[in-house]
Amino acid sequence: MLHIKCPHCGLRSQNEFSYGGDATIKRPELNKEVSDQDWDNFVYLRKSPRGKHLELWQHISGCRQWIKVERDTLTHEIFKTLKANEEL
Amino acid sequence: MSENFRLDKGGLINRDKKLSFKFNGKKYFGYEGDTLASALIANGVHLVGRSFKYHRPRGFFGAGVDEPYAIVQMNRNNEVDPNVRATEQELFEGLEAKSVNCWPNVDFDIGAINNFLGKFFPAGFYYKTFMWPKSFWYKLYEPIIRKAAGFGAASIKHDKEKYEHKYEYCDLLITGSGPSGLASAYAAAQNGAKVILAEDKSRFGGSLLTSEVTIGNQSGKEWAEKIISELKLMPNVVVKNRSQVFGYYDHNMLVMSERVSDHLPKTEKYIPKQRLWYIRAKEVIISSGSIERPIVFGNNDTPGVMLSSAAKEYLKIYGVLVGKKPLIFTNNDSGYETAIEFKKNGIDPIVLDTRRDPNSEIIKEAKDLNISIKSSYVVVAAKGYKKVNSADIAKISDDKKNISNIENIKCDCICVSGFWTPTIHLASQSGNKTKFNEKIDSFIPSQPKQKETTLGSASGIFTLEETLKTSFEKGNELSKQITNKENKVSIPTVVEKKSSNHDKFWCVPLPEGKNYKRFLDFQNDVAVSDIQLALREGYRSIEHVKRYTTLGMATDQGRTSNLNGLQLVSDIENKVVPQVGHTTFRPPYSPVSIGAIVGREIGKHSKPTRKSPMHYWHEKNNAVFVDAGVWLRPRYYKRGNENLFEASKREAKNVRQNVGVCDVTTLGKIDIKGPDSAEFLNRVYTNAWLKLPVGKARYGVMLREDGIVMDDGTTTRISENHYHMTTTTAQAANVLSHLEYYLQLVWPELNVNVVSSTEQWAGAAIAGPKSRYVLQKLFPDLNVSNEGLPFMGYMEGNLFGVNAKIYRISFSGELAYEVNVESDNGNYMWEKIMEIGKEFNIQPYGTEALSTLRIEMGHVAGSELDGRTIPYDNSLDGLVSKKKDFIGKRSLSKAAYIASDRQKVVGVIPLDKKTSIPEGSYIVKDAKAKLPNPKLGHVSASCWSVEYDNPFSLAIIKDGKNMIGQKLFALSPLKNKTIPVEIVSSHYVDPKGERVRS
Numbered sequence A: 001m002l003h004i005k006c007p008h009c010g011l012r013s014q015n016e017f018s019y020g021g022d023a024t025i026k027r028p029e030l031n032k033e034v035s036d037q038d039w040d041n042f043v044y045l046r047k048s049p050r051g052k053h054l055e056l057w058q059h060i061s062g063c064r065q066w067i068k069v070e071r072d073t074l075t076h077e078i079f080k081t082l083k084a085n086e087e088l
Numbered sequence B: 001m002s003e004n005f006r007l008d009k010g011g012l013i014n015r016d017k018k019l020s021f022k023f024n025g026k027k028y029f030g031y032e033g034d035t036l037a038s039a040l041i042a043n044g045v046h047l048v049g050r051s052f053k054y055h056r057p058r059g060f061f062g063a064g065v066d067e068p069y070a071i072v073q074m075n076r077n078n079e080v081d082p083n084v085r086a087t088e089q090e091l092f093e094g095l096e097a098k099s100v101n102c103w104p105n106v107d108f109d110i111g112a113i114n115n116f117l118g119k120f121f122p123a124g125f126y127y128k129t130f131m132w133p134k135s136f137w138y139k140l141y142e143p144i145i146r147k148a149a150g151f152g153a154a155s156i157k158h159d160k161e162k163y164e165h166k167y168e169y170c171d172l173l174i175t176g177s178g179p180s181g182l183a184s185a186y187a188a189a190q191n192g193a194k195v196i197l198a199e200d201k202s203r204f205g206g207s208l209l210t211s212e213v214t215i216g217n218q219s220g221k222e223w224a225e226k227i228i229s230e231l232k233l234m235p236n237v238v239v240k241n242r243s244q245v246f247g248y249y250d251h252n253m254l255v256m257s258e259r260v261s262d263h264l265p266k267t268e269k270y271i272p273k274q275r276l277w278y279i280r281a282k283e284v285i286i287s288s289g290s291i292e293r294p295i296v297f298g299n300n301d302t303p304g305v306m307l308s309s310a311a312k313e314y315l316k317i318y319g320v321l322v323g324k325k326p327l328i329f330t331n332n333d334s335g336y337e338t339a340i341e342f343k344k345n346g347i348d349p350i351v352l353d354t355r356r357d358p359n360s361e362i363i364k365e366a367k368d369l370n371i372s373i374k375s376s377y378v379v380v381a382a383k384g385y386k387k388v389n390s391a392d393i394a395k396i397s398d399d400k401k402n403i404s405n406i407e408n409i410k411c412d413c414i415c416v417s418g419f420w421t422p423t424i425h426l427a428s429q430s431g432n433k434t435k436f437n438e439k440i441d442s443f444i445p446s447q448p449k450q451k452e453t454t455l456g457s458a459s460g461i462f463t464l465e466e467t468l469k470t471s472f473e474k475g476n477e478l479s480k481q482i483t484n485k486e487n488k489v490s491i492p493t494v495v496e497k498k499s500s501n502h503d504k505f506w507c508v509p510l511p512e513g514k515n516y517k518r519f520l521d522f523q524n525d526v527a528v529s530d531i532q533l534a535l536r537e538g539y540r541s542i543e544h545v546k547r548y549t550t551l552g553m554a555t556d557q558g559r560t561s562n563l564n565g566l567q568l569v570s571d572i573e574n575k576v577v578p579q580v581g582h583t584t585f586r587p588p589y590s591p592v593s594i595g596a597i598v599g600r601e602i603g604k605h606s607k608p609t610r611k612s613p614m615h616y617w618h619e620k621n622n623a624v625f626v627d628a629g630v631w632l633r634p635r636y637y638k639r640g641n642e643n644l645f646e647a648s649k650r651e652a653k654n655v656r657q658n659v660g661v662c663d664v665t666t667l668g669k670i671d672i673k674g675p676d677s678a679e680f681l682n683r684v685y686t687n688a689w690l691k692l693p694v695g696k697a698r699y700g701v702m703l704r705e706d707g708i709v710m711d712d713g714t715t716t717r718i719s720e721n722h723y724h725m726t727t728t729t730a731q732a733a734n735v736l737s738h739l740e741y742y743l744q745l746v747w748p749e750l751n752v753n754v755v756s757s758t759e760q761w762a763g764a765a766i767a768g769p770k771s772r773y774v775l776q777k778l779f780p781d782l783n784v785s786n787e788g789l790p791f792m793g794y795m796e797g798n799l800f801g802v803n804a805k806i807y808r809i810s811f812s813g814e815l816a817y818e819v820n821v822e823s824d825n826g827n828y829m830w831e832k833i834m835e836i837g838k839e840f841n842i843q844p845y846g847t848e849a850l851s852t853l854r855i856e857m858g859h860v861a862g863s864e865l866d867g868r869t870i871p872y873d874n875s876l877d878g879l880v881s882k883k884k885d886f887i888g889k890r891s892l893s894k895a896a897y898i899a900s901d902r903q904k905v906v907g908v909i910p911l912d913k914k915t916s917i918p919e920g921s922y923i924v925k926d927a928k929a930k931l932p933n934p935k936l937g938h939v940s941a942s943c944w945s946v947e948y949d950n951p952f953s954l955a956i957i958k959d960g961k962n963m964i965g966q967k968l969f970a971l972s973p974l975k976n977k978t979i980p981v982e983i984v985s986s987h988y989v990d991p992k993g994e995r996v997r998s
């Protein structure tokens, strides 16, 4: 079980969090023309990197904040955790 | 039966407490402090099981967790416990156990025929033989294999024992209480670190309990006892025996299984049988010690062949002789310790040493005791079927390739020592890249991946002096970094005998013309010939060889077999062992009971049970409940002998004719506040929200970004910047996370806050043509006329002294209101509604009637909004704004979504107007078409229409809008039904929706 440092609450066990996928995906802006391909990329296509991955987790059984976690998908090492509005 | 093999004195057992027990139905005696294994050996019982594949007789091989044979079925506390190691099971009064793997019994085993058919039972036998025909699997192969193989038989009864979980945090977790564990724990404890010291056995001290050493001025055992008693008194130290740390997971999370009550005849009230500890440790010290390796020789699985260290343990801890004519077969000095112990107890052992003229302090001691020693000698083969009665021994050449001078000597046990294998399982599980140490022919931990340090013999250090020194130092160093305190203890002086080098010898060659089975893996019956065959057949990777031969795949995880297997592969392949590499160790190190893994989260405790504030009223009024997510909801209220069908029909009918009341507390509720709330809702829902006036509710549908409907519900504008959202019961948590995602990550510029208020409100839906009369009497001061409180209107009122919120919304399709009060007042509200509604024939209705009402109205719900449908499929086109953007809108223009034959929700009526259509039925054009019959769609929900008194269903079918009026078939292969049906509009009752506005 991972040990994730919530930037708001501190170090907590994984079972307090739920996973939210790739944190680098940007939603296309509202009311803007989006090509089929760009939209499909946004909705469906995700990389599955072996190694560093910036991903979203929500501290559902804690502060309920969505946070960003930089984790190694191979070793599970967590390098950094960020608040929703912070960038790497 | 007398204990013929128990010494008159000695050992750590309590001779004042005699215990009786039964094995395979026969009664024996032992003492408190015995294991089942030691007590059986004391009684001369060596035949305890049959081997897995060949069903050869099996005795005892080890004295603890290393035991590959003596696996028994326990009967304790009226529960069956399969696959218990007799070497780990402590004896208690009345213990009952029996052998496994024997059919019909341990003495006469039909499966043993496999032994004589051995040459037809080679590696990969199962892969090769039982390939075809397929039907033979079910009829022939599987039943026979199941009966003949496998270990114990699991009970099919519910396990009444209690198991629990515990979460713990510590600075240092130390796995094993041998010299390295004790020294590092002691040093760390002195520095104020929070320490957990875990010992797998019942006694602390590990090798110190059986070794002849002096620490300071005490014996090893006395020193261990002193350290443990001091540690137990320290508030920062938790000392646990009978506790196996079996798994090393990510981020220094380790899991330990504590056998709390297995050593007792009964589990005490309020005490669990076993407890699973989840331990998050800042640092882990692996002090798991090492396990003796066997030397491979002919028939080395015969009962009576066992590890030399086990024989010593039976002597020193249990006062039990494993034999009276022992043969010790060793390639190192450890065998001599066992020999000396025998000699001291009046037994004359013979030592066969593979080395030529070995010399050391301990060998000198053995010689001084006149122990017979044959150097450059090996055991060629054990003789005897159910127990060793002699051994063929021989001289071995210096290059270890040739044997000569074979002779047979009498013996009743063969104690074998092939040097020591560090127990590196936990280090390997943590990700440590272990390395091969040539000096000890074993893998040892190297670069740690996590915060883990291996000490003592687990790290390949085999002298006590160095073990204690490094362990005291490491314990001090690691704890100091955590606590920033140092209270250094002095390292005691150690007196121990120096050992000479071991012989790199592990397998005795076969004598010419002999074809003895030489076993590597004793639990899975893998012999040298199996590995040779696998390699001949082209298997190269050790991982493949392992799977093909099942070497090391038994529950003992190859503790006594892995290295000899690797040696064999490397010899045949002409590679060095590190090139072959070892297979991956995975948790659990030792079997863990399913009960312990499940813990208390079993049955109804597997998830929380949520009850509405009106629950006890429902209970008192004969409600029959149904699980709705984690909620319990009344399904129907039983009157007299009514069944579900009759009761729900009565309830639904009463809503259509008079008035009913339904507990809707479970609906998800989210409070939304902030100046940008309207804009936010406008982006979340598919319809327009910017112009909703205060005091009005609106129905909305929200999508996922892929266009699929996520949830629906009504949201009411309570005041300028305050909204009250409702969600379905099932999706409440997901919707909240969804809203938080957009507010926190996508549109953080919106000034909106959301919070769950589900538990704050109790809700009652009052529905039916007479509902307005009830409402008027509940709120006499309010104008609840159609003008005063129109459809989708909202009001606040005072319900006999408590604040209430009134929403004119309808799920049943009738004139209806939902009244919410604070949860604490829920029951009060409910009773008032029932009291006032009496004169209008009010009846409570449950979820079954609720479903009936919404199905015949064609209101879509969870069974249509099933995570696969878009708004158009549900005829919700009118709710999809063309003007504004919203979550998921872009997806709705995908080709598949706008295809002309897109699926749609329709109504389905059986042509005979009698036969109910099972939910899940397929809709097909031709009932007799060749299989696979092309499927148009499926029936999503079924009810008995109370309006028309015939069955009615909803279905989602391809090209639904053009199917209205067609005659098709509903097929239910599960219920074996073929029903001719007609497709109709999904809005079966009141298609114009006039009633809700009346």
Ligand SMILES: [Zn+2]
Binding pocket: A006, A007, A008, A009, A010, A059, A062, A063, A064, A065
């Ligand atoms: Zn948090």
